[in-house]
Every structure is written in structure tokens, then in C-alpha cells.
Amino acid sequence: MARSTQSNISILIISIFFLIGLFKLFHLQIFNGEKYKNISKNNFLREATVPSARGIIYDRNGTKISYSKPIVSLYIKSNSIENLKILLENLKNTIVISENRIKNILQSNSKVSVSKRILVKKDLSINEIFEIETNFSNNQNLELMNDYLRVYPYKEVGSHFIGHLTSDDKKDKIYGSLFWNRKGAIGIESDKNSVLSGVEGSKFFFVNSLGNEVNVIDEKLTPTYPQKGQDVHTTIDIELQKLIYESMESFNGGVLVTSIETGEVLAIVSKPGFDPNLFSKPISKNQWKKLKNSKDNLFLNRVFYVTNPPGSIIKIITGLAGLEEKKVTKDTKFYCPGYTKVGNKRFRCWLKGGHGNVNLSKALTTSCDVYFYKLGLLLGIDKYSNWLDKFGVGKNISGLPYIQKKGTIPNRRFIEKSLNGNFYNGDMANVSIGQGYITLNVLQAHKIISLIANKGKFTGFNIYKNVKNNEIDEIKFNQENLIIIEQGLVGAINDRGGTGFFARDDGKLAGKTGTAQIISKESRLYGKGKFKNHGWFSAYYPYNNPKIAITVFAENGESGGKAGGPIIKKIVSFYKQQYIQDNANKF
Amino acid sequence: MQINFRFFQKPHYKILVVGYLIILLSCINLSQINPNKIISIYTLKQFFWLSLSILFTFVIFRFRLRSIKDISLILYLFSIILLIFVLVFGREISGAKSWIKFWGLSFQPTELVKISYIFLTAKIYSELGSYSKSLLIKYFIGLSLFLIPFILILLQPDFGSAFILFLISMTVVISFSFNKKFLLSLLLIGIFLAIPIWNNYLEPYQKQRIINFIKPENDPRGFGYNAIQSKISVGSGGIFGKGIGNSSQAKLGFLPENHTDFAFSVWAEQTGLFGSLILILLYFFLIIYPLTFISRINDLFLKVIIFGLSSYFFLHFIINLFMTVGLFPIIGIPMILFSYGGSSLICASFAFSIQALIISAFRDVNRLGV
Secondary structure, eight states: OHHHHHHHHHHHHHHHHHHHHHHHHHIIIIISHHHHHHHHHHHHEEEEEEOOOOOOEEOTTSOEEEEEEEEEEEEEOOOOHHHHHHHHHHHHTTSOOOHHHHHHHHHHTSSOOTTOOEEEESSOOHHHHHHHHHHSTTOTTEEEEEEEEEEOTTGGGGHHHHOOEEOOSOOBTTTBSOSTTOEEOSHHHHHTHHHHSOBOEEEEEEEOTTSOEEOOSSOOOOOBOOBOOOOEEBOOOHHHHHHHHHHOOSOOEEEEEEETTTOBEEEEEEESOOOGGGGGSOOOHHHHHHHHTOTTOTTOOTTTSOOBOOGGGGHHHHHHHHHHTTSOOTTOOEEESSEEEETTEEEEOSSTTOOEEEOHHHHHHHTOHHHHHHHHHHHOHHHHHHHHHHTTTTOOOSSOSSOOOOOBOOOHHHHHHHSTTOOOHHHHHHHHTTOSSOBBOHHHHHHHHHHHHTTTEEOOOBOBTTOOOSOOEEOOOOHHHHHHHHHHHHHHHHSTTOTTGGGOOSSOOEEEEEEEOOOOSSOOSTTTSOOOOEEEEEEEEOTTSOOEEEEEEETTOSOHHHHHHHHHHHHHHHHIIIIIIIOTTOO | OHHHHHHHHSHHHHHHHHHHHHHHHHHHHHTTOSTTOSSOHHHHHHHHHHHHHHHHHHHHTTSOHHHHHHHHHHHHHHHHHHHHHHHHHOEEETTEEEEEEETTEEEOHHHHHHHHHHHHHHHHHHTOGGGGGOHHHHHHHHHHHHHHHHHHHHHTTOHHHHHHHHHHHHHHHHHHSOOHHHHHHHHHHHHHHHHHIIIIIOOHHHHHHHHHHHOGGGOTTTTHHHHHHHHHHHHHTTTTOSOTTOOHHHHTTOSTTTTTTTHHHHHHHHHHHHHHHHHHHHHHHHHHHHHTTGGGOOOHHHHHHHHHHHHHHHHHHHHHHHHHHTSSOOOSOOOTTTSOOHHHHHHHHHHHHHHHHHHHHHHHHHHHOO
């Protein structure tokens, strides 16, 4: 009997275990069946993005100034460390990999995870691709994958204008960090990022737990194909840009060249530039630090984000304002003995011996300071600052994808706010020759010369082809007064004793030089403080039918004429060669 | 027709039919687990082992039960020698030296030792004579017979097989020499030994391993990976399964060891609860049916063998089932008969053939004695 109960107990125990197993099966397959079905679906299906090429940025003549170069990168699919070691050793004989890189790969992949590729090398050479195709064609663990590297063939020449890329912090689930999906950081790359970026494709594949792809015949999932980004056509002339950049041998600064009729920008140069190619790949912290802390401040856009006193180029406005406000006529003459007294203080002219009796045109030509001290004092700050405002000094210009620094204009509000309402005649004398409480950037200086060249009309600036400007400005003034100013500007370059003789060309150039004196706070007076003179030179060509406006700002260039003159001369001769002789109807 | 009908009516044929049916289902189960192959190599091999084991069955049915008793000691010693041999000359597969090669065929002696242990224990228990009342002697014999192969298997190291052997010996020894006090004291000694070992002698990473072993969800990419993937396989089968050949888990390699340890998971994924129930019922019959004869058998040797072999099937089956559905940690224990494996298939078919033989002949033995 005892034996019989023993086997009954065994049967009972066994049955209980079977029942537990059955309950669990019910639990998994009936109650959670759908859940596990979904998990099993996602288990083997992997989605990978297919890189798309970023659009090309062209200059006005169809030259590529930024494009995406297809590159081929080598990945390893294998994820066992032993295999990895062997594979890397074999690869070392075929392609160039440094020992350090191998060490890095092995270290960073000591914990392997399912369906992840291990990057061996980016941007293989044609030779290396060929070698891999021949030597490793049967190796299932290697994968060649295409990507796109942004290339800037002109390097630092167009750097501030074109911009550069930066990481968009999105890592591909399978391939890790890729180059193609970097986004624009500054300049056109940033402004037109949504246009330039393509649409990524996606491919589906089935992977096993080792991350190896397997062919599953019955399952078909249509891949989506990548779409290339759209191209952007700019108005820049990259050859002109290059010419300017290379001409600015000895100094840093900013140069702006625009078409007067259309407002199209032909060149925006900010020197020194940086090599935007460096940012097409992830940049190391050290390298970034080095670039950022470089003495010349590579990333400072000197056209838009540096403001300085305009120096004598502001005399264009002072003169025109004097005529318009009827403080002087074209024949009004002031005597220049080399200085004038304002209150008790002597305000000197840049020419020690003085200019003698000068009218407005002559004063502009010779850049006589005394004439404009006197004219400024006649005008008074309110009327003067009103005219400065009309010309856009201290105001941002819309339509350009660059951050601008406004500068200061000595209007009532500024005087009340920053000077406690104290604005003396000495200050007035200073601002009327473009020193002291007046600062502007290259863009604003350029707007002044454009307005003069275009007879008071301003069409705005644009850097994209076939884009209508929304900023259209017009200043009303007597055209006869403009002729007087123009005479002075033509004389400044072409007359004997003109300050812009360095730029003298075929007699059709008109312009004005300037010198920005940076005065220390202790002494705002000419001749006593520490100076770091910057040169300005604004010009347009040809004066009888203005086509292009040019502004040169030369950091520490001593004077605008000396530094800017040769550059303007080169720009004009380039323009004549490229746009008048060859392509008369280019604009 | 009538002959066939009678054929199935005989109890020992029932066991043979159910046993071979399970092997047949295993062939079907394994046929499509490799991607891009019409029939997997495992099915072909399994067919080979199936035919070989049917041949064995015919041979076994020529045996007298007496001769089984006679060869028990030899079988046991032979398997111990093989275990030692495997430690010295064995081939290491996935970290364990548990295979030896004979004429191109791999053989795992651990499978044989599980059965020969049962045989020898049965033989000694039945020959104790006047000592048969002493529980201590029974425990001593049972444990000492178990300890030698147990240690040899641990040295390979094959923890799964060692664990199974331990459980088999425990069920056999406890069932045939049951004593509450003795068991309780064994349990207490075990616990008192375990606590200081845990506290003083284990490194933190070893503790973590044990914890992960018990709770695989803690470590989904490492230790728990197989457990989770197996649950996904089983669960995704649903009621009627994905169909034979549609086990994405196995085909795409998410489920490792899908032909051995996780053969049931693949079956459950392919045939769902429906197929799983069929398989479970077959096993239930194979395990329970021989046990129902125990009360009618007079001979202790045969009783121990019937009981031991049933527990051998039961433990393999239930642990593997629990493993695949997430009720038990993953230790390398195959679902015997259903998982792929030559040695285990031969040994298991040998086991149920012996059971069938005993059931067909026990009436004679009851009269004549072994």
C-alpha cells in the first residue's frame, strides 16, 4: 500500500508542475501573445537612415563654393572582440590605420551591443576601397557605407559669408556619428539650412542577434530613397572675393562690394577667415580652443560685427546735411590754417600747414577737417544726427543672414542716456569728422556710399540670386547738392592732393577715405591719447553711371587711402575685365 | 487492420509510439530553423539518430530483464571512465569539455551516466537484503554513487547536467528511503553553510552573477538575454503559432541554441499554445503512464528503474519547459527527446525502451523474479 501511495504522490507532484507550466504558457501565449508578437517583430527589423547629400552653394557664375563630397567609410559588423582584433590586424595590411586608432576601437567596443557598426575609417581613398573590394570581398563582417563630407574649396576666403557646419547631435542608431547630417552653424549654411538639407532615406534590414544582416525572402519593406538637398545660388563672385582676400596681405578687416542697381553682393570679405572644412567633421576640443583663442579673432565677422568710428567718410553726410539744411552753399568757403579753436581747445586738421580757403568739394577732396568742424558746429547735433539716421547709421539692415552690431549714433536719446545730456561743442566737432561718439560697421558705411551713388535710392543688399529686396529706402535731397558732393568724391581720388590717390585708375572712380581713431577714455583729444588707426575707404564706379560700390575697412591700416586704395584699384580693374569687357550685360 | 489496432493496445507499444512521436515532432520542429535552407541539417541528423534508436529498441527487446541488472555496474563504471576520458581528451565546446569523438561521431558521456546511475542504484537497492531497512545505508549508497560522476561533471564544467544528476539522485534516494527528520536536517545544514559562504567568501561580481541568474531581467544584454528572447519566442506564438518555418526568433538568430536548449521555444513560436499542449500531453503520458504500473510491480529493481527513468524524463522536461517560459533560470538543460542531440536522444530512447520492456515483461518477472 505504501508503494502505491508513493507513486500516487509522485503523479500528483508531477501533475502540479505540469499545471504550473501550462498556466505560464497561457499567460505568455494567450494573455500576452500580442505584446510578444510585437516585440518579436521589432526584434529583427532594423531601420537605418540612408545619407542624403546637402545642396550645393554656387557663386554667381556657377562655381561651387560649398558642396558635399561623397565619401566611403569602412565599418565592421562583427561584434566579438576576438574577431575584431583579427580583422583589424588584417585590415592594417590593406588600409592605413594608426595603432592608436586600433587601440581606440578595441577599447571603446569592449562592451559590444547588438546591431551596431564599428567605424574603422572614414573617407577611404579610391585605392583603399579597391584594395578592400579585392581582398575582403567575401568578408561578411565588413561594410562600406557612403556618407557626405562638406567641402569648401575656397577655404577661408568665403568662410564668414558661406558659414560652416556643426553637429546636430543626432547619432545614427546603427552607424553612430555621420557627416551628412550636420547642420549649418552660421552664414548661408545656417540661413538656408532647411533648403540645403536633403531628406534622408531609410532602409530596412533584418538582423540577427549578432547584428548581422540576413536575407528574409518573404518580408518586403520598401526603402525610402534619400532626396538631395536643393542648391542655393548666391550673388557672390568667388574669384573677386578671393582676389580681395589675397590683396589684403598685411592687414585684417572687412570688404564689401555690391552692385548698385540691384543691391546684389559681389563680395563680402572678412579677414582673417577660418577654414570651414574643419567643421565638416567633428572637431576636437583642443583644436576648437586653439581656433577660438587665436589672437586675430578668426570668427569675428568684420563686415557686420565690428563697429568703429567712420572717420572722414562721414564727411559725405556732414557735407550733404550742410547743403540740405542750407548752412552752406557750394561756394561757401572756410579758411583752414591747420587748426581751429573750439572753446579753449585747439582742434587740428590732419594737414599741419592747413588747406587754406576751401569750399565743400575741395574740403571733401582734401578731407579738410577744419571745414567740417565748422560746418558741424553750424548744423548742431540734432539736425546732424537726423541726417545720420536717414543714412542708416546705427541701424541694422535687414535681409542679410548675419548678426549685426549697430554701433552708436550721437542723437538726443544717446546723449541723454549715456552722456547725461552733456554734449559739448568739442564733441560736436569730433562727430562731424566721424570721430568720437559715432561708430558704425562696414555694412552701414557701405550703405552711405551706395545711397550717394544711387542718388538717394537704396535697394537693400542681398546675397541670393533672384530674390527681391524688401528693404527699399529713399532719401529725398536736392540732386544739385548731390553733384557737389560727387565732385568732392571724384576729386578725392583723381585730383592732385586727393586722399584716395592710391586707388586712382581711369578717372571714373569716386570715393572717400577715412581714418578711425580709437581714443582712450582718459583723453578724447586728438594728439594726446593712444591711437590705433583703422583705415576706411568707400568708393563707387564709374561715377557717371554707378555700377558697383566698394567699402574697405582696414584694421590698423593707418589710413584708408594707403591700405584700401590698392585693393579698390584691383577690384575696379577686375570688375572692368570681368563685367564690362566680357559680359557687358551681366547685371 | 486488426493487428494494428492490437498493436496500439499493448501498453509497452503505447510508450514506444509516444516516445518516437516526440522525436518525430522534434524533426518537424527543427526542419525550418535555418534561414535559406529547405531542411535544416539538424533534422537530417535527428532522423539518423531516430532510425538508430529504433534499431536499439529492437535490440533491447531481445534482452532479458535479468541481463540489464547484470550490466548495471559495468554500465556505471564505463560511464565513469568515459567521464574521466572526456576530461582528459575531450573537445571543448562553448566552454565545457563534455564531448568525445568516436569514429567521427560526437558523444556526451554525461547523458549515459544519468541512466547508469539509476540502474546501479536500483541494482544495489534491490540487493541490500537485510540492510534494506536502514535509511542511512540507502542515503550513503545513493549519495556516494552520485557524488563521483557529479564532481566529474562539475569539472567539465557542465552545471546543467550536474544539476539534473543531483535532482535525479535526490528524487530516487528520497522516494525510496523517505524520512522527514533526515531531510529537514539536510536542508538546515545546507542553509547554515550557504549564509556564511555568501557573506564571506563571494566576490561582489560573483554575487551579481548569482542574482542575475535568478533575476535575468536585470541584465537583458548579458545573462538575461536568452531568457528574454525565449519568452518573446514563446509568447509571440499565440494560440496557433506562426506556422512551421516562420520562427523569426530562431531564423534571425535572436534565440541562441535554438536547436537544443530552446527547441521548445521554437516549437511554441511555430505552433502556439495548440502545438505546445500536444507536446506537453505527450510528455505527460510518457512520464505518468509507466508510474501507474509501479504498484503492480513486485521487484524493487524494476520499481526503482521505472521511477528513476520517469523522473529522468520529468526533470529534463519540466526544467527545460520552465526555463523557456521564464519560470526557471537558464541552465543548459535540453528538453530530452525533443531537443536536438545524438547522445541524449539515444540515451533517452534507450530509457523509454527499457521502460516499455519492463512494462511488457513485468508479469513474468513477478512470477519468476529477475
